[in-house]
Amino acid sequence: MNFTLIFNDKKEIKSLNKDTSIKNVLDEMELSSEIIIAKKNGDIVIEDEKIENGDEIHLIQIIYGG
Amino acid sequence: METCTKCGNPKIIIKRKQSGQTLCKDCFVESIQKKIIKTIKKEKLLEKGDNVLVALSGGKDSVTLLDILDTFRERNIIDICAVTVDEGIDGYRQDGVDIAINHVKRLDIDHQVVSFKDSFDITLDEIMDNPEHRGSCTYCGVFRRWIINRAARDFGATKIATGHNLDDETQAILMNYLEGNVDNLTKMGPKTESKSLLFAPKIKPLREIPEKEVGLYVLAKNLEVHLTGCLYSEESFRGEIGEIIKNLSKNHPTIMYSTLSGFDKIKTALKNEHKNNFQFEKCSICGEPSSNEICRTCTFLNELDKKVVL
Numbered sequence: 001m002n003f004t005l006i007f008n009d010k011k012e013i014k015s016l017n018k019d020t021s022i023k024n025v026l027d028e029m030e031l032s033s034e035i036i037i038a039k040k041n042g043d044i045v046i047e048d049e050k051i052e053n054g055d056e057i058h059l060i061q062i063i064y065g066g
Numbered sequence: 067m068e069t070c071t072k073c074g075n076p077k078i079i080i081k082r083k084q085s086g087q088t089l090c091k092d093c094f095v096e097s098i099q100k101k102i103i104k105t106i107k108k109e110k111l112l113e114k115g116d117n118v119l120v121a122l123s124g125g126k127d128s129v130t131l132l133d134i135l136d137t138f139r140e141r142n143i144i145d146i147c148a149v150t151v152d153e154g155i156d157g158y159r160q161d162g163v164d165i166a167i168n169h170v171k172r173l174d175i176d177h178q179v180v181s182f183k184d185s186f187d188i189t190l191d192e193i194m195d196n197p198e199h200r201g202s203c204t205y206c207g208v209f210r211r212w213i214i215n216r217a218a219r220d221f222g223a224t225k226i227a228t229g230h231n232l233d234d235e236t237q238a239i240l241m242n243y244l245e246g247n248v249d250n251l252t253k254m255g256p257k258t259e260s261k262s263l264l265f266a267p268k269i270k271p272l273r274e275i276p277e278k279e280v281g282l283y284v285l286a287k288n289l290e291v292h293l294t295g296c297l298y299s300e301e302s303f304r305g306e307i308g309e310i311i312k313n314l315s316k317n318h319p320t321i322m323y324s325t326l327s328g329f330d331k332i333k334t335a336l337k338n339e340h341k342n343n344f345q346f347e348k349c350s351i352c353g354e355p356s357s358n359e360i361c362r363t364c365t366f367l368n369e370l371d372k373k374v375v376l
Contacts, residue, residue, distance in 0.1 A: 034278060034312050037285055044079040044091065044285060048068075062126060062281025063233075064295025 003051050006058040016051060023047040025057065035063035072097075080282060083319035091286045098283045102134045102271050109256040111269040112225070114143050119223035119266070121214050122148040122169065122177070124162030124292040126284045127229030129169060131272055133289060135227060136173055146173075149217035151210045152181035154189020155297055162292035169290070176221060180213045186363075188372050194298065196370065202298035205366055212354065212363040212374075218266040230270040233277035236322040237307045239329045244307075252337045254329070262346040262355035276322060352376065 001016040005025065014025075022038045022045060033047045039058040040049055051057060068088050069076050075090035082089070089097060106112055118135060122128045138144045150166040152159050163179055170177040183189050186209060193205055218226050230238075235254070242250040259267040272280060284291045299305055314321050348354070349361035352374040360368070367373050 032312065034315065037278075037282055039285075043077065044282070046078055046081050046088075048081070060285065060293070062285070062293060063277050064299060 001053040003054065004056040006056065008061070016053060020051045021047065022049050022051065022057065025051070026059070029059075031059070031061075035061055037062050079286060080279070084323065094279075095283065095286050098130075098275060098279060099134060099137070101274060103137075105256065105274050106138075106271050109269075111227075111257055111271055112138060112144055116144045116224045117222055118144050118146050118225045118227050118269075119214070119218045119221055120146060120148045121210075121226065121228045122150050122166045123229075124150065124165035124169070125229070126281050126291045126293065127231055127234075127272060127277075129165070129229075129289050129291045130275075130280050130283050131227055131229040132169060132173070132175075133287065134271065147176040147221040147223060148178075149214055149221075150177070150179045151213050152179055152183075153206055153210070154182045154191055156189075156191055158294065158297050161294070165290050165292050178217055178220070180217060182209055182213075185209070185213055185375055186367055186372055187375055188367075188370060190298070193370060198369075200366070200369075201302070202296075203302045203304065206298075208362045208366060212352075212361075215265055215354070219264065223266050226266050226268045228268060228270055229272055229280075231272045231275050231277045231280050232322050232326060233308065233311065235270070235273045236311055236325045237304050239325055240307050240311065241304060248336070248340050249342065251329075252333075252340050252342075255333055260346075260355070261344070264346075264355045274323075274326070 002013050003016050005012050005014050023033065026033050026036060026047065037060050038045055038047065038049070039060065040051070041056050067076055068078055068081070070078055070090035070093050071087045072093040073090060077090050078088045079091050080089050080094050112118070120128065120132050120135060122132060132146070132148065135144065135146055139146050148166070148170050150163055152163055167177070167179070190202060190206060193199055194202055199205070214226060238254060239251070242254070256273055257267055257269050311322065344357035346355040346357060349356040349364055350359050351364040352361060354361050354363070364374060
């Protein structure tokens with residue numbers, strides 16, 4: 001099982017564990033959900049959304065320092 | 067499964083920690099529009115016939131501001147013009163300028179792009195090359211205000227609208243408080259009017275919207291925006307304060323709202339207690355209103371061995 005992760009114009013295939021949520025991915029990448037909005041297969045989703053086999057997850061940083 | 071609190075749609079895009087509300091895309095967009103319009107009405111930010119100058123960087127805040135104000139223009143309540151300031155930050159600003167141009171063309175709005183280079187014969191990059199600089203945000207804030215005030219007069223604007231959001235306002239309140247800058251605190255608010263008639267009143271319609279929700283709004287509405295951080299932002303005190311507030315907000319999700327509403331309650335008392343008797347004269351160099359013989363813009367430019375290009 002795997003999913004595609006897009007962040008900062010980089011696309012990579014990641015292996016997927018059962019019951020993985022967007023929040024888990026953000027935590028693993030040490031990214032705060034306060035500054036990121038996630039899209040799953042093109043639709044905006046909340047961080048509790050579960051990722052399924054073959055999903056494309058796009059993380060968009062909308063807040064920068066300053 | 068969680069559904070939209072308003073319409074029951076299972077496709078939710080936000081779970082508001084501060085209220086427990088969950089919203090789908092359409093209900094979220096509507097809630098933001100209603101909240102901003104409520105602020106505009108509550109604070110009497112717009113009057114029929116206003117010509118509003120939007121400070122349009124092409125970032126999420128100013129693009130959201132333009133999107134909402136355009137609904138007032140569509141109903142012939144106000145007219146809109148826009149100015150984009152090009153600070154001269156290589157590898158950063160041009161994308162925002164291009165996006166701003168796309169929006170004003172799409173909406174058929176009068177627009178000026180004004181650069182630091184054209185106005186002051188120096189870019190922000192060149193200023194930052196000088197080891198004696200005062201910090202990027204200090205120049206940027208003062209120089210941008212100078213350009214925007216001038217643009218407002220060129221356009222005959224009756225109001226200047228900026229995209230300051232709830233995070234910006236909370237940061238400014240804390241920064242000014244922590245620095246003991248009471249004068250600056252008295253100047254803050256949804257609408258600020260100067261004693262000088264040469265300065266158009268400034269309004270902040272987004273001041274009650276959290277920054278993250280502004281970002282969500284532009285994505286939900288598919289608005290073209292410049293989503294990149296300023297290359298100099300990490301150096302700022304504002305950035306440090308922003309981090310503190312974000313960390314506090316994790317366990318205290320209403321803290322920005324309470325900071326702003328608390329400030330709004332003491333604002334009038336603060337203003338009355340700290341009345342300043344500045345008399346605006348003209349800066350002896352550039353002619354802009356100034357409470358000193360030389361305005362801050364010209365003071366900074368003197369230090370940089372430059373002067374306003376008139």
